[in-house]
Amino acid sequence: MAKPTAQHRDARLEEVMTGTTVFNVPFPADLSTLKGMSPLVIRFPYSVEYVHSYGQDSPFFAGLANRKLLGTRCAPCRYTYATPRLHCPACGRETDWTELPQEGRVHTFTTCYYGSEEFLKETPFHLILVEFDGVDTLLLARLIGVAGPEEIRIDMKVRAKFRRNSQLKTTDVYFVPT
């Protein structure tokens, strides 16, 4: 049998957030021993529903629902934002909505084998920053249709696809290799 490595020795079960319900705890007669007591740990659920407004970014999401990828353009600065912003940080003026190309290239990428709790069930998933011809900034999106990082290359061509049933989220657009 192979000798255990650091990786073997460090293996451990993941902590879970479930526990036993306790209705009573032991208590000493002598109060001076209380400082040696083990800490009491209780479960404390916390959930909240927001009414989240996309505000001035709303047209981007309406665009996705209509299979359009929208960015914004500052004409005086000749600068196009792939991830939209209604005001140009360089000159302070309001930008105009513009349609982006639906084909681009991978600027950089990763494959996530773990993730935040909300996305853990979707792992492994692939994140890319997409660059478009004639556009000055990038767009963060998912890449699908590849098995792993070995199938993704920087500068690889990708094409936008849209969910038919819009969720009104930025993930309504995703990319596949062309």
Next chain:
Amino acid sequence: MVSGGVSKFVKARPDATFQKMVKEAFDYALGDVPRLKTDRIDGSVGSYFSDHFTRQLMAGIMATDYLGLCPKPNKRVEGGGATGGLCFQTAWESVASGRMNCCVAFGFETMSRVQTWKGNEFIALASDVNFDYPVGGFYSGYYAMMVNRHIHEFGTTLEQMAMVSVKNHGNACFNPYAQKRKRITIQDVRNAEMVAYPLTLLDICVMSDGAAVCILADEETAFQLTDKPVRITGVGTGTDMMRMADRPRGKVILAPNEKESDYRNLTYPGVHSFRAGRSAALQAYRMGGIKDPLREIDFVELHDAYTSSEIQTYEDLALCRYGEGGRFIEEGHPFLPRIDYGMKLKKKGTIPVNPSGGLIACGHPVGATGLMQAVFAFWQIQGTIRRHFGSGELQLQKAERGLIHSHAGTGTYVTVSILERGW
């Protein structure tokens, strides 16, 4: 700076609330300057990153009242991962402005109260919730994307990244405040579980519970309290666009030891470099009169949340040129001269980086981290590592001037402060 203290960073402190952890660090710091009585403290600044982790609004005042510092001034400072560094600089401002003669900076985080993946979700909320978070919010994923571009631009290797992990875990073997103290190899790092390609479990720091305290004073007060105060001679704070996707692709902001022809074909910062880090460093260097950081600074404690970001930060701090960070570690420059890492290094110890073991080995309870770096740097400069660590392996022979660096988001807030021997 006249004193500091750290409540050891660990995976979980169920035995203590955040107030108690801050109190431990505060009492340690007070114990180190017996001449300081609390009535001489004019006020405090508190830092913690996330209301979600703490699940307690106005936690800053709860720590302040626990320390007995009411009704004196206090406020909370927050800026993601750089929260601790910002807190340190705010305490410095309080003294430098003349508002206070003596100010306490305290920071803490209690991250064990949620499960690791929920914690990653809280951290990922520090990315644009309209455009970035819903795509798969995960900071390790963001840093993985940044280093993949760094690899593409500069040819940085996974082995060079792993060397950062070997160094920082190795240094930590001699730091009782570190929680991951082990001799590892490049192969161990690469064989560890993949988290976000190419970052493995050993490329990434861990969430922790912990607290740290720094006590700052004006020069006159400082010399009344200690014979060995440390002078803060430079501060810089940089920022950048929250969304990585928005980072411009322009020209490098040149350090005093660089010229435009060094970077003919490089667009900057893109997603491979941290403009905020470069901006913070240049402000601090200008204020501290530093022209050639590699030669004029003796050691660095920097924000190695990822091995990759340590390499990127060598470049931002102009310890080497942009693109040379990988080679910088491969040649051995940021290793400690007297420690055996089990590998051959050509130019070992030019400028030790993270002699404490950094975030990778000590952990990253966000609001405390930047202050912990200040405490370790303070002890290095005082020459008191042996007393505080119980052994002197990590005490650098020349430690007159150190740099501390605290970093948030995907390089969104960065602080750089220069600490020097003040006596």
